[in-house]
Amino acid sequence: MIKALGFPCKVSAYAFCKSEAYHPRKKGITMELTLTRPDDWHTHLRDGDLLEAVVPHSASLFGRAIVMPNLKPPVTTTAAAVAYRESILKVLPFNSNFNPLMTLYLTDNTSPEEIKLARRSGVVYAVKLYPAGATTNSQDGVTDIFGKCLPVLEEMIEQNMPLLVHGEVTDPNVDVFDREKVFIDTILRPLIQRLPQLKLVMEHITTMDAVKFIESCSESNVAATVTPQHLLLNRNSLFQGGLQPHNYCLPVLKRESHRQAIVSAVTSGSKQFFLGTDSAPHERQRKECSCGCAGIYNAPVALSLYAKVFEKAGALDKLEAFTSFNGPDFYGLPRNTTTITLRRSPWKVPESYSYASGEIIPMFAGQTLEWLPVASP
Numbered sequence: 001m002i003k004a005l006g007f008p009c010k011v012s013a014y015a016f017c018k019s020e021a022y023h024p025r026k027k028g029i030t031m032e033l034t035l036t037r038p039d040d041w042h043t044h045l046r047d048g049d050l051l052e053a054v055v056p057h058s059a060s061l062f063g064r065a066i067v068m069p070n071l072k073p074p075v076t077t078t079a080a081a082v083a084y085r086e087s088i089l090k091v092l093p094f095n096s097n098f099n100p101l102m103t104l105y106l107t108d109n110t111s112p113e114e115i116k117l118a119r120r121s122g123v124v125y126a127v128k129l130y131p132a133g134a135t136t137n138s139q140d141g142v143t144d145i146f147g148k149c150l151p152v153l154e155e156m157i158e159q160n161m162p163l164l165v166h167g168e169v170t171d172p173n174v175d176v177f178d179r180e181k182v183f184i185d186t187i188l189r190p191l192i193q194r195l196p197q198l199k200l201v202m203e204h205i206t207t208m209d210a211v212k213f214i215e216s217c218s219e220s221n222v223a224a225t226v227t228p229q230h231l232l233l234n235r236n237s238l239f240q241g242g243l244q245p246h247n248y249c250l251p252v253l254k255r256e257s258h259r260q261a262i263v264s265a266v267t268s269g270s271k272q273f274f275l276g277t278d279s280a281p282h283e284r285q286r287k288e289c290s291c292g293c294a295g296i297y298n299a300p301v302a303l304s305l306y307a308k309v310f311e312k313a314g315a316l317d318k319l320e321a322f323t324s325f326n327g328p329d330f331y332g333l334p335r336n337t338t339t340i341t342l343r344r345s346p347w348k349v350p351e352s353y354s355y356a357s358g359e360i361i362p363m364f365a366g367q368t369l370e371w372l373p374v375a376s377p
């Protein structure tokens with residue numbers, strides 16, 4: 001629901017709210033937006049000190065999060081996923097109801113039996129495919145999906161367990177800006193033709209090719225997560241005024257026309273696109289060095305940034321489906337029953353967050369954002 005404080009109005013009336021006759025900002029009226037509590041369908045919580053530092057940020061905004069398994073060593077077994085979940089629960093703020101949904105890291109050697117165990121555990125919700133060498137901690141990933149993983153994928157169909165995909169080829173001869181498109185053409189499309197019943201999420205999409213591909217697939221079986229950075233930034237942001245390591249993530253930011261296609265897709269109301277921040281913290285020195293890590297830390301600002309995108313597109317009425325409905329509907333999970341409120345009240349993003357082993361720099365550090373998350377009434 002969107003309301004100007006004191007004058008409640010429904011989301012469907014937002015066009016009216018934006019009209020000249022009713023201009024809350026001009027009149028100094030504060031707008032609020034109350035959403036069913038969102039979930040984050042793609043995040044990296046890390047482990048050790050960093051885990052402790054970042055979990056409160058995700059837990060304050062999101063009801064649940066799909067927790068990526070690319071630790072060192074990776075979370076390849078149900079037993080490891082259960083242990084990792086325990087360590088997340090231990091560092092949750094007092095009174096938090098945040099529910100981490102665990103994933104398994106697929107390797108050439110994952111067995112169908114492991115998928116059965118994962119399903120039986122009740123805490124593993126998906127399996128993550130990292131093509132070996134594609135991204136951070138992916139060296140133990142899959143080298144040949146068709147040659148090595150078909151029995152496991154068939155068991156995943158049996159167990160109704162989604163496959164989450166980092167969709168980039170790793171061939172060094174393929175231009176880094178083309179790796180997503182080539183992955184779709186050479187791996188994803190043939191995979192879906194071979195296993196049409198497989199539930200699949202293409203993670204952190206970055207191109208119009210990915211948008212078209214998702215839209216061409218079955219609505220109930222294929223979907224995509226979308227990050228704030230791929231909705232707000234294009235590849236110019238990597239070089240604006242000098243090299244910008246904190247805007248470097250994988251898949252790398254693409255040209256403006258791709259960004260626009262992704263904004264159109266998420267604001268269209270399609271159920272196949274949902275919130276996945278890909279929040280990926282790295283200690284500052286590991287980003288600001290001669291060979292910096294890929295990953296943008298956006299958990300504290302993600303919701304404000306998604307609201308910014310939808311507002312700019314004149315589509316705030318579509319925000320809640322993207323943040324809070326499409327994800328659980330795709331995963332076959334109930335929608336959250338609590339809410340979160342965003343107030344249109346400028347706030348400054350901290351320059352950094354310190355923790356025991358250093359600091360992390362959030363996306364849009366030091367900048368002012370319009371939408372401030374506040375506790376729901």
Ligand SMILES: NC(=O)N[C@@H](CC(=O)O)C(=O)O
Nearest residue numbers: 044135136249250280294295
């Ligand atoms: N997105 C990134 O740039 N980095 C992620 C890995 C990933 O999601 O590919 C990380 O774990 O740091």
Ligand SMILES: [Zn+2]
Nearest residue numbers: 135166250251
């Ligand atoms: Zn990835």
Ligand SMILES: [Zn+2]
Nearest residue numbers: 044068278280
């Ligand atoms: Zn990720």
